[in-house]
Amino acid sequence: MTTAKTELLVATLANLLEPLDPGTVAVGNVSPIPAAAALLWQARAPGRSVSVLGSRRHNAFTDGGRELFDCAAQGRIDAFFLGGGQIDGEANVNLVATDRHRFPGSFGSAYLYFLVPNVILFRAEHSRRVLVPRVDFVSAPGVTPPDVYRTGGPIALVTGRCVFRFDRERRRFRLASVHEGETPASVREHTGFDYDEPADVPVTAAVSEDDLHLLRNRVVDEVAETYPRFAEAWR
Amino acid sequence: MLSITPVIARAYRGRMLAGVTVGELVAHVEPGDLVAVPPDYSGVSMAATRALIAAGLRPLRLVAVPTSGMQADMLVGAGLVSELEAAAVMLGEFGTASRFVDALGADALRMRDATCPAIHAGLQAGEKGVPFLPLRGLLGSDLLALRPDWQTIPNPYEPGDRIVLVPAIRPDVALFHAPRADRDGNVWVGRRRELVTMAHASRRTLVTVEEVVDDSLLDDEVSAAGVLPALYVTAVATAPNGAWPLGLPGVYQPDQAELARYAEASRTADGFREYVGRTPLHAR
Numbered sequence: 001m002t003t004a005k006t007e008l009l010v011a012t013l014a015n016l017l018e019p020l021d022p023g024t025v026a027v028g029n030v031s032p033i034p035a036a037a038a039l040l041w042q043a044r045a046p047g048r049s050v051s052v053l054g055s056r057r058h059n060a061f062t063d064g065g066r067e068l069f070d071c072a073a074q075g076r077i078d079a080f081f082l083g084g085g086q087i088d089g090e091a092n093v094n095l096v097a098t099d100r101h102r103f104p105g106s107f108g109s110a111y112l113y114f115l116v117p118n119v120i121l122f123r124a125e126h127s128r129r130v131l132v133p134r135v136d137f138v139s140a141p142g143v144t145p146p147d148v149y150r151t152g153g154p155i156a157l158v159t160g161r162c163v164f165r166f167d168r169e170r171r172r173f174r175l176a177s178v179h180e181g182e183t184p185a186s187v188r189e190h191t192g193f194d195y196d197e198p199a200d201v202p203v204t205a206a207v208s209e210d211d212l213h214l215l216r217n218r219v220v221d222e223v224a225e226t227y228p229r230f231a232e233a234w235r
Numbered sequence: 236m237l238s239i240t241p242v243i244a245r246a247y248r249g250r251m252l253a254g255v256t257v258g259e260l261v262a263h264v265e266p267g268d269l270v271a272v273p274p275d276y277s278g279v280s281m282a283a284t285r286a287l288i289a290a291g292l293r294p295l296r297l298v299a300v301p302t303s304g305m306q307a308d309m310l311v312g313a314g315l316v317s318e319l320e321a322a323a324v325m326l327g328e329f330g331t332a333s334r335f336v337d338a339l340g341a342d343a344l345r346m347r348d349a350t351c352p353a354i355h356a357g358l359q360a361g362e363k364g365v366p367f368l369p370l371r372g373l374l375g376s377d378l379l380a381l382r383p384d385w386q387t388i389p390n391p392y393e394p395g396d397r398i399v400l401v402p403a404i405r406p407d408v409a410l411f412h413a414p415r416a417d418r419d420g421n422v423w424v425g426r427r428r429e430l431v432t433m434a435h436a437s438r439r440t441l442v443t444v445e446e447v448v449d450d451s452l453l454d455d456e457v458s459a460a461g462v463l464p465a466l467y468v469t470a471v472a473t474a475p476n477g478a479w480p481l482g483l484p485g486v487y488q489p490d491q492a493e494l495a496r497y498a499e500a501s502r503t504a505d506g507f508r509e510y511v512g513r514t515p516l517h518a519r
Contacts, residue, residue: 029302030327054276056484064428065274065301066359069352073371095323096348096377102336105323107302110350111372139350141375148374149396228491229328 001124005160006033006234007215008179009124011207012163013037013081014044016120016156022047023078026068026116029053029107032230034081034122036215036223043214055226069108072115075151079118082109082154086135087121089193090171091142091154094135106139113140116152126159128192143171162187163204164195172196177204257517260441260472261286264408269296271358271406271433275304275327275481275489278427280412280443282477285516288313298406299324300358300433301351305481305497308332311344312507320347320404322354329498334507348381355429357404361436367400374399409437412477413463414486416444420465421452427484434467443474445486474517 014037017025025038027050035052042048051068052058061067071077084093085103093113095106113119123130144150157164157173161182164173173195178187184201207215224231261283264270273279284306287295294317297307301322308326310316312334324335338344356368369390374397379385390396411430416422422442424430434440440463452458477483480493500510 029323030325032328062426062428064355064426064430064432065277066352066355066429066432069355102339104325104332105302105321105348106350106376106378107323108351110376110378111352111370114372114374138375138377140372144375147395147397149371149398227328228488 001160003234007207007212008204009033009122009158009160010036010040010215010219011211012158012204013120013122014040014211015205016158016163017041017079017118018044020048020078020118021045022049024049024051024076025079026051026072026077027053027081028112030104031081031083031122032223032227033124034120035226036219037081039219039222040211040214043218044211052226057225058222069111072112072152075115075117077112077116079120080112080116081120081122082113082140083123084121084130084135084139086130086132087123087157088132088135088142089173089195091121091157091166091173092135092138093121093140093142094137095139096137098136109140112152113154114144114150114152118155119152121154121157122159123157124160126161126187126190128190131159131190132192142166143168161190167196170196174198175201177202179204180206255470255472257282257286257443257472257474257477258290260443260470261290261292263439263441263469264292264295264410266292266294267296268407269298269405270408270410271298271300271404271437272303272306273300273411273427273430273433274302275306276484278412278424278430278483279306279478279481280410280441280474281306281479281481282412282443282474282517283410283441284309285514287315288511289516291315293317297321298354298404300429301349301354304332305494308334308501309511311335311338312501312504313511314343316344318345318347320349320354322349322351326494326498329494333502334504337504348378350376350378353385353401354404355432357401358432358436360401360403361405362432365403367402369398369400371398404436406433406437407439409433409440410442412443412474412483414444414483415446415448415452416442416471417448417450417452419451420468420471422463422465422468422471423452423458423461424463425461425485431463434463439469440467441469442471443477444471445473445475445477445483447471447473
């Protein structure tokens with residue numbers, strides 16, 4: 001991925017966090033771009049709490065691996081990021097397997113998707129291979145019948161091509177913006193599920209000068225503690 | 236190659252063990268044991284992992300608390316693991332854990348797919364000595380179809396509410412690496428409290444440490460708060476750099492070049508065997 005694309009994705013995810021002010025954002029395993037986004041969001045204003053799994057410096061937990069999950073069940077975590085080997089149009093995520101490919105596993109998704117109010121789905125690869133009509137395995141469902149206890153769920157899906165917002169009532173994504181160089185038609189071509197599309201789809205906001213300064217002088221160094229390989233490629 | 240310094244540790248139920256090497260430490264693991272291991276960022280005993288492979292100790296059942304990387308991949312690649320419970324297995328930034336994926340493809344490994352908090356809750360039930368704990372989430376996940384041992388019941392305190400139960404996990408062995416122990420067998424883990432939960436829930440706890448200190452870790456209130464008491468500890472062996480090539484929080488970073496070498500070599504079974512053959516048992 002180019003540096004410019006990395007920075008655009010990081011800033012776009014951070015923009016989705018911006019309504020949380022103050023707030024607490026947690027980042028899970030193998031999530032370098034979401035970790036950078038949470039740290040950028042934190043760098044923009046005081047009073048914002050971030051917990052990056054695997055980090056010592058950017059992690060306030062002291063009670064072991066369970067603490068994040070206990071916090072989430074109590075409503076103490078405002079936002080979290082999830083990826084997916086497959087993601088479908090109802091925001092179901094598959095982190096386990098297709099009939100041809102084994103993924104690493106569900107991580108905390110089968111729990112946190114239910115309990116964190118603002119879950120942002122992120123997957124850089126935007127292809128029909130990833131964005132499918134129906135996932136082969138539901139690690140965590142996007143929506144839930146009314147009799148199931150659920151205080152959280154998906155609010156958006158960010159890919160290498162665009163931003164979708166998720167409407168829980170309609171159980172559908174809506175195309176919110178396309179990244180520079182993409183069009184609504186190119187997004188449609190590479191998306192395996194159906195979604196709503198307004199008549200006018202804006203281009204995803206470019207990275208601001210202030211954000212670029214924070215990213216290059218602060219965030220890249222902060223994220224290097226947990227994701228040295230990612231930070232090296234970014235620099 | 237560094238020599239392994241024997242230390243004295245107090246064994247579970249008061250039995251004293253003197254002069255424990257890493258090889259002697261892993262001799263406490265028996266075929267068929269359920270072995271609990273921590274995630275890559277917490278304190279993985281790679282020294283004991285290499286010793287288990289050298290000893291050819293099989294079959295082992297592994298439970299990752301709640302994920303694993305190079306450790307599980309190596310133990311699986313060496314053919315030691317019959318069953319693995321984990322929320323995920325991958326090599327962090329280096330991606331796919333190839334020995335793990337290939338073993339599943341060859342039906343050589345029984346996978347018990349989980350989610351992180353279910354493993355934590357299972358161990359918490361284990362340490363409490365209760366048969367299960369209830370857990371939110373999960374309803375509507377296909378994991379419930381893979382895990383018939385996770386049962387759904389009506390919440391007895393609130394009509395109309397359903398909740399999932401996860402059974403207690405009682406590992407035979409908790410195995411990890413920590414910065415230090417004292418001569419009584421108290422182990423300092425700091426904020427890595429999942430290691431404490433693992434040990435509480437397990438019948439035996441085997442620990443490799445960077446160093447053994449002379450003063451009791453329980454004498455100082457500051458260090459005592461981060462201690463796993465010797466009460467739970469079966470044996471401790473000194474293994475400097477014992478998490479290598481993974482890191483040890485607050486002590487040293489992962490060895491990125493070595494992790495890259497492993498990820499590349501382990502893409503094939505032959506490459507993996509060659510890697511294991513040329514890797515020293517004890518860290519540099």
